[in-house]
Amino acid sequence: MSQKNKNRDISADEQISPLIPAYAAYIAAFLFVAGIVSMYFLGRNGQDSFTWKNYLAIALTVCSAVLWFISGMDRTQVLDWFRSGFIALFLALTIRWAIAEPYRIPSGSMETTLHGDPRFGRGDRVFVNKWIYGLRYPFLNKRIWQGKMPERWDIVVFKAVEPDAVHKTLVKRIVGMPGEEVQIRSGRVYINGTPLTLPESIGQEIYYTSPLDGPYGVQSLPQYSQIPDGHYLLLGDNSAHSRDGRYFGWVPNENMVGRVSSIWWPPPRWRDFTGFSQQLWWRGGITVFLLLAVLRLLAGRVCSAKNANGPRGQRCVISFLSYGLLVPFLLKRIITWRRPASGELVLFKVKDPLTKSDFLFLGRIAAVAGERVTFDNGRLCINGSLPESGYFVNKSFETETGNIKYGRIKSKEFSTVPEHAYFLLSDDSAPGACEHDSRTLGWISEDAIVGKAVFCCCGVKQAD
Incomplete structure (x- = not known):
């Protein structure tokens, strides 16, 4: 094809002026890098919770990425792109609300099972199965319907019961079940007077401490040793450095967000906690997905x-x-x-x-x-x-x-x-x-x- 033909204009009705100029992609790329750098340096501070600066850096990164995608598009293309993006966002939010959601582990209370680090890009990322315990109303500690009941040794994500908690969403392991009498003595947990044996799946020995300022499961008074119906005792695997049920008490079933199913990031620490990766449906589904x-x-x-x-x-x-x-x-x-x-x-x-x-x-x-x-x-x-x-x-x-x-x-x-x-x-x-x-x-x-x-x-x- 001659150079003249290559550079020949498309007909006038195809030469639609872009809604956003193509050179905006360069501005977007600069803003995207600025957002990533901002999130990195804010994350290095090791702060326990997000501030307005963190949210501003995230918003800058996301908006600049969108600007980069739509630069040079005409009005119809931009509308099509946003329509597709809205559908994808709706599906993602629906899955995040009802089925599964990724979480970051910010602290070391579950070491060595889960590695926590509040800095940006550090710490384990886990997938939480939100469907298994039953669908919850958005933003409320109430269930639409009850699914499978939580079991002992499940690692769960739950809403904090302390109104002034620094972290509103926590991750711990279920140790005590509804109606049981629990006592922590000499590093072991006793249920109805019988010491619990840790399952092999935990993969470590846990020495449960008995803090003086943590009465639940430690003191023998009924209000601190008898787990009410519909409530659970949740403890951290890193007992000496975990603020858990010993301090804030029993956690109601309605506060359970879901069960931790796996560590998905970083790749060297990938781990399946529930055995789903050994199921035929999972292997078949992954095979079909990769093939498609x-x-x-x-x-x-x-x-x-x-x-x-x-x-x-x-x-x-x-x-x-x-x-x-x-x-x-x-x-x-x-x-x-x-x-x-x-x-x-x-x-x-x-x-x-x-x-x-x-x-x-x-x-x-x-x-x-x-x-x-x-x-x-x-x-x-x-x-x-x-x-x-x-x-x-x-x-x-x-x-x-x-x-x-x-x-x-x-x-x-x-x-x-x-x-x-x-x-x-x-x-x-x-x-x-x-x-x-x-x-x-x-x-x-x-x-x-x-x-x-x-x-x-x-x-x-x-x-x-």
Whole structure:
């Protein structure tokens, strides 16, 4: 393709001014780095709780990332992006509320089971199963319905029972159950007079201390030793350095947020506390997810192509592997095992010189490198002859309106397909469809071919 053709403008109706200038991406990148650096230095202070500075740094980072994504987009693209983002945010918040939520461990009260560190990027991150004990009302210590009852030795996240607690959400291990009499003596926990034996899953010996200012489970008075119905005694594994149920007392079932299922970060400390990773459903689900991810990156996906009927375009399933192997995210083909054939419907990209954005269009391969393209009363001619078979037999195309040059002007520049390029025609019969194919856009480089369309909606037929 000649340099002149590469730099030729898309038609005037495609040159939509961006809502946010493209150069805003540079400002966004600077603000994003500033936000990350701010969070890092604020985290190094080792403070126990977030201040307005922490929230400001997070907001700066998030907003700058959004600005970077939408820089150079027109109004329609920005609205589509925010609509997709809103749906994704809604789903994420729903999952976070009802099913599972990640938590950061800020203190060492559960060492060595959970490593805590209040500094930014430090400390274990855990996933908490919020569904298992029953769904809770948002922002309230009440359940919509009760699920599985908590069990002894569960590691749980719960809402603090102390009104003036520094941390409003805590993580401890269930040791005492409802209705039991509990006593901590000589480093061991006695339940109804019988010493508890720690399960092997804990993986360590725990010496439970008996602090003078922590009466619950230590003193023998009934109000400090008898666990009420619907309440639990929660203790930290690092007993000597844990402010737990010995100090603040029994924790009601309604305060239980969920059960800690695993450490997910950092990777060297990954650990499954509940055995879910050994279940067939988990292994099968992970296998299916990874397979779909590989197929999504390498084999193909659903794409939206612009057409003459509006900005929403046509949605098609595109096969990346039909012609070769693409580099994920870049849509660059590194291996080619066959070239598109005449009549095949393909997805191709064209860069808008104004916004520098890539537009995706659908078109059928009408001519390949070296062939001469002309039109006879709207009918496609290849090397001076009408096609005798295939998709383009008895097909007529608009050639007398718009900015049509290619196939209409007889000079070699506009009639002969150059090397490593194609002449593509749109299936769209709507007025202005010629603006979206080679009649106006010119020769389409083979590097611009994204993949083969194997299924399309909106009335477009896939290639045979």
